[in-house]
Amino acid sequence: MSKTSISTLLLGSKLASKLPTGSRKKRFLQAGPISIAFLSIAAFISFTANFWVPQDPGYQDLFFRLVPPMTDGETTSYWLGSDQLGRDVFSRLIHGGKISFAVGLATATFAMLIGGFLGLIAAYFRGWQEAIILRVVDIQTAFPFLIVAIAIVSIVGSGVVTIIVTLVVWLWTPFARLAHAKSLSVKESEFYRAAISSGRSGFGLVFQHIVPNIVGSMMVVWTFVVAQTIIAESSMSYLGLGVPLSTPTWGSMLSEGRNYLETAWWIATFPAIAILLTVLSVNVFGDWLSDRLDPQTKDI
Amino acid sequence: MLQVLISRALQLILVVLGISTLLFLLIRISGDPALAIAGSDSTSADIDRIRESLGLNRSGIEQYLSFLANLATLNFGDSYIYLQPSMPLILEALPNTLYLSFVAFLLAMAVAIPAGIFAAVKRKEFSGKFIMSMSMLGQSIPPFVIGIFLILVFSVWLKLLPSFGNEEFLSIVMPAIALSAVLMARHTRLVRTYFIEELSRGYVRTGKSLGFTNTRIRFKHILRNISVPMLSLIGIDLGKFVGGAVIIEAVFAWPGIGSLMVNAVKSRDYPLLEAGVFTVAVMVVLVNLIVDLLYQFVDPRLRAKVN
Secondary structure (H helix, E strand, O other): OOHHHHHHHHHOHHHHHHOOOOOOOOOOOOHHHHHHHHHHHHHHHHHOHHHHOOOOOOOOOHHHOOOOOOEEOOOOEEOOOEOOOOOEHHHHHHHHHHHHHHHHHHHHHHHHHHHHHHHHHHHHHOHHHHHHHHHHHHHHHHOOHHHHHHHHHHHHOOOHHHHHHHHHHHHOHHHHHHHHHHHHHHHOOHHHHHHHHOOOOHHHHHHHHHHHHHHHHHHHHHHHHHHHHHHHHHHHHHOOOOOOOOOOOHHHHHHHHHOOOOOOOHHHHHHHHHHHHHHHHHHHHHHHHHHHHOOOOOOO | OHHHHHHHHHHHHHHHHHHHHHHHHHHHHHOOHHHHHHOOOOOHHHHHHHHHHHOOOOOHHHHHHHHHHHHHOOOOOEOOOOOOEHHHHHHHHHHHHHHHHHHHHHHHHHHHHHHHHHHHHOOOOHHHHHHHHHHHHHHHOOHHHHHHHHHHHHHHHOOOOOOOOOOOHHHHHHHHHHHHHHHHHHHHHHHHHHHHHHHOOHHHHHHHHOOOOHHHHHHHHHHHHHHHHHHHHHHHHHHHHHHHHHHHHHHHOOOOHHHHHHHHHHOOOHHHHHHHHHHHHHHHHHHHHHHHHHHHHHOHHHHHHHO
């Protein structure tokens, strides 16, 4: 902990982020706001897909199988082409975003709440609670949990809820580690000791003095976990272990497109671009956020 | 040293036991494995016979005890699809997985370390920022998507490289690139961050004032100092690396344990799945043990402490 970070902790992340940091340039077009605007629009479009998408994502028209982008069909124009069953790739792409965004946001949020809570417990009580929680975090971080997740989903059965629960069980660890480390440094600070000596204890102490000081860093990690979750969900869907195949997802579209790369490149390419743009925007936003809220934590 | 070994061995047993028990419980809770083996068009007599042959008619505790005994002797039972003992099947595929992981890991480090140092030295110039943008991009593409694009370009369009299996010498190229991309991107960023941090340290200034060349300071002194924190991160990432290998193997039909496990999952071949997860767990703990031993080698301070 350097001196600057202590002052950040003293002031609280909200205040500290408003202080001039000197080296930061004021630019009109910043990557962070642009990426968050893009993500908001993309999420809004996906969640309202039912109201305006040109075709039912499950509707099959076998007379228009594997038609290239910008082909006019009987019922609709295939802007991004059609797949091997004559379904509209564009409509499926927009509907597929729903799963990615929903799983990404829900997983990261639940993981943050659970991981943050456990990290606070570890730092507040120290003792055996800390020993157990940190040990579990260590072991789980080193283990390729995606493999366990795949095994669990295959046994329990696929579905959005299963995926979210499994990914939360995997991804609570970075939040716990961070909440623990940050809380410990808050506990070293003068204002925390002052709060204790003025008689604060228990929940009031934790929620008024520790939590506000770790929220900024937690938000930064939250964005990176959203990105990680979207990648994990699409990987599982690609393997056929995600949500049931009747629901279109970017991962399952990619795995169907994998077999038609030679004849119909558009089936796999557009969902790939969608995943890339989404995850890239989330990462860029996280980077921007970390510069503002939490300049001390390195990108680890 | 002995202490480290013992605590690691205990951890290995704990991790493997925990994960195997979790799988055991989930499989028993989720339904009758006998039904899964017998298939839909079997009589109840068939199912009873399978149940008896698997020992499923005994009590839960009895089953768990015999499961533990089998675990200790590495006997996970016959694979449902291959009708052979599962552990030898996994061990047969393991060299392919190790080969792919090893090549991909070397590739990632061979690119990430020079690229990270370059990006740190030229951090204010366009070339340094360009490397950072590329690494941001690399972290944002799921490995299997990189794999699909590589197949599209190099197999379908240019017809240069084989798109699946491990039949030819060049088969390794695309899976290795796809698998290494995430690690490469992440470690380029990390090397850069650590390197910049070290640049402001006293020993760098001392070196400069003594007239050492930049090359000597960068590659001899700084690289040595950042190798300790890098090593611990590599240890963490190698675990994730194995997870990535499973998917890359599935994309390229690479004949390793990842492909086997994905098939096992799809056909509910639980013995094969258990053997696979067990093997991965052992591998990860072993890798971490090696990293721990390397620490002592890299950092003389730790050596002094242990001795």
